[in-house]
Amino acid sequence: xxxxxxxxxxxxxxxRVWQSVFRSGWGDSNLHRALAVQQNLFLHLFPxxxxxxxxxxxxxxxxxxxxxxAFFILVATGIPLMLYYHPSVPQxxxxxxxxxxxxxxxxxxxxxxxxxxxxxxxLVFAHMARVFYRGAYRPxxxxxxxxxxxxxxxxLFLSYTGYLLPWDQLAFWAITVGSNILSSVPVMGxxxxxxxxxxxxxxxxxxxxxxxxxxxxxPLAAVAFIGVHFWRIRKDGGLYRDGHAAxxxxxxxxxxxx
Amino acid sequence: MEEQKKKPEAAATGEVTRRETxxxxxxxxxxxxxxxxxxxxYEYLSPNVLYEPSPxxxxxxxxxxxxxxxxxxxxxxxxxxxxxxxxxxxSATCTxxxxxxxxAAELGIIACPCHGSKFNTDGIKIAGPAPKPLPWLKxxxxxxxxxxxxxxxxxxxxxxxxx
Numbered sequence: 001x002x003x004x005x006x007x008x009x010x011x012x013x014x015x016r017v018w019q020s021v022f023r024s025g026w027g028d029s030n031l032h033r034a035l036a037v038q039q040n041l042f043l044h045l046f047p048x049x050x051x052x053x054x055x056x057x058x059x060x061x062x063x064x065x066x067x068x069x070a071f072f073i074l075v076a077t078g079i080p081l082m083l084y085y086h087p088s089v090p091q092x093x094x095x096x097x098x099x100x101x102x103x104x105x106x107x108x109x110x111x112x113x114x115x116x117x118x119x120x121x122x123l124v125f126a127h128m129a130r131v132f133y134r135g136a137y138r139p140x141x142x143x144x145x146x147x148x149x150x151x152x153x154x155x156l157f158l159s160y161t162g163y164l165l166p167w168d169q170l171a172f173w174a175i176t177v178g179s180n181i182l183s184s185v186p187v188m189g190x191x192x193x194x195x196x197x198x199x200x201x202x203x204x205x206x207x208x209x210x211x212x213x214x215x216x217x218x219p220l221a222a223v224a225f226i227g228v229h230f231w232r233i234r235k236d237g238g239l240y241r242d243g244h245a246a247x248x249x250x251x252x253x254x255x256x257x258x
Numbered sequence: 259m260e261e262q263k264k265k266p267e268a269a270a271t272g273e274v275t276r277r278e279t280x281x282x283x284x285x286x287x288x289x290x291x292x293x294x295x296x297x298x299x300y301e302y303l304s305p306n307v308l309y310e311p312s313p314x315x316x317x318x319x320x321x322x323x324x325x326x327x328x329x330x331x332x333x334x335x336x337x338x339x340x341x342x343x344x345x346x347x348x349s350a351t352c353t354x355x356x357x358x359x360x361x362a363a364e365l366g367i368i369a370c371p372c373h374g375s376k377f378n379t380d381g382i383k384i385a386g387p388a389p390k391p392l393p394w395l396k397x398x399x400x401x402x403x404x405x406x407x408x409x410x411x412x413x414x415x416x417x418x419x420x421x
Contacts, residue, residue, distance in 0.1 A: 173357055177372060180356040195300075199308050 045230040047238055054239040063127035070120035071222065077113040078215070081106075085165070087211035089204045092167035117159055124155045144232040147225055154222045161214035164207060175202050175210070313410035320345065320405050320421040328379060330361050336395060336407050337361060337368065339379055344418030347397045347407045348381045353390040368392065380415065391415070 012018055013026045024035035034048035053059065084103055085095045099106035128148065131137055137145035164175045179202065183193040198205025233239060315334035323329055323340045331338055335350045335358060348368070352359050357372035367384065368377040375386030382391050396411035397419045405421075 173372065177355040177357065195303050198303070198305055199310055201310055203310060205305060 045227065045234065047234045050238055060239060061126075061130060063123055063130050067120060067123040067127055068226070070116045070123055071226070073116040074113060074120065075219065077109045077116065078219075080109055081113060082215060087165070087208050089167070089207060092165065092207060096166045096168075117162060121155060121159050124152055128152060141232075141236045144229060144236055147229045147232060151222065151225050151229060154218055154225060158214060158218045158222065161210040161218065164202070164210045165214065167207065172202055175206065179206075313408055315407045315409065316400075317405040317407060319403060320399070323405075328361050328363070331407065334407060334409055336409060337379075338397075338405070338407065341379070341418065344420040345397055345405065346418050347395040348377075348379075348392045349395055349409065349412075350392075352388055353383075353392060354386070354388040359392070 013022075019025070022036075022039075024032065024039045026032060030049075037043045037046060037048045081099065084099055084106065086092065096110070099110050101107070131145070131148065160175075160178060164171045179193050179197055182196065183189040185192055194200065196206075196209065197203070198209050311333070315331055315336060317323075317329075317331060317338050320340075323338060323345070325340050325342065327340050329338045329340075330336075330350065337348045337350055339346055339348065350359050350368075351357075352370040352372065352375055354370065354373055354375050357370050359368050359370045359375070359377070362369050366379070368379070368381075370376070370386065370388070373387050375388035376384045377388070377392050378384055380391075381394060393412040394415050394417060396408040396413050398406050399419070399421060400406050405419075
């Protein structure tokens, strides 16, 4: 049975279609394994080889990966939620209640979206704390720390803009308070608040602006910066270098180019 | 090759090469286009017409407010107060972070549910984080004899309207 499966896969790999998609060919060698990673758009963000030690849970607690998983859950649940939600003052609250009580599986998607959002904020903070206490922000990774700070801000803005969308009392007053904090920015605070809300009060324009930010602009920014973040891990020498190897590399002035 | 020879000469004599001229011209055009796009974006994002409620509220005839009463005009976000010296109006929006305060009749104070600021009926803060007293708003009587309040126009404290 196993042999037949192997043969079927093998025959598939012989086909012209397969070979036109996977150009690196197939084989049980280090070169083939490395090529499979290097020649794939998604996998090439990662190193073709890494130390087994860097995959141990004790090194990273997988906090970055878990944050990514939370982000994937948020995209996968957020898009179906958009199909029932109208970002307008008369409909937004009713649509949110419909998702809870009328739409099949709507309450599951909404709650999953909400819990994953809380989890993502928590995980981002935990990830940042872990990187800080392990000293993983130090050269050559200082730029990736900056990218991480941008991703933290994008996450917080995603959380903040999503907060308004249920259009209930909690949402309204939270955004009222938040936008009033923003207006204490020196000189241009009131102007920034006016641009963000599209008016002087939290109203129809604010709801629409927050919806567009939450569903289009901020997710696109997140995807772009997540791409840079992962790629820089490889470029900056991988997840983990044991102290001895790092010292040896520093002694010989070795430059790692991933 | 010819250009490479010329370059040091041009630099030495302080002349500007054709390449530098075009680089500056190109950067200048990009800067102008960027500034234009920023101005365009700013103008586009600032609404020119707002469909927000009018800041002027009609509170009806003054005789429906007995002396010593504090009335919440909920839609306008205003307390209309008929004190011993006359009518005046306080904004119901907390000066801390913009939450809507509430009149606690049993305590005789105005209280904010968000962060616990408390004010007396003159708008003076008696507790909490609010940095300023509640503003006094412009009150007048229109030609029909109705009490009017403008929530966008503040007046100095202790300005009473006698009817």
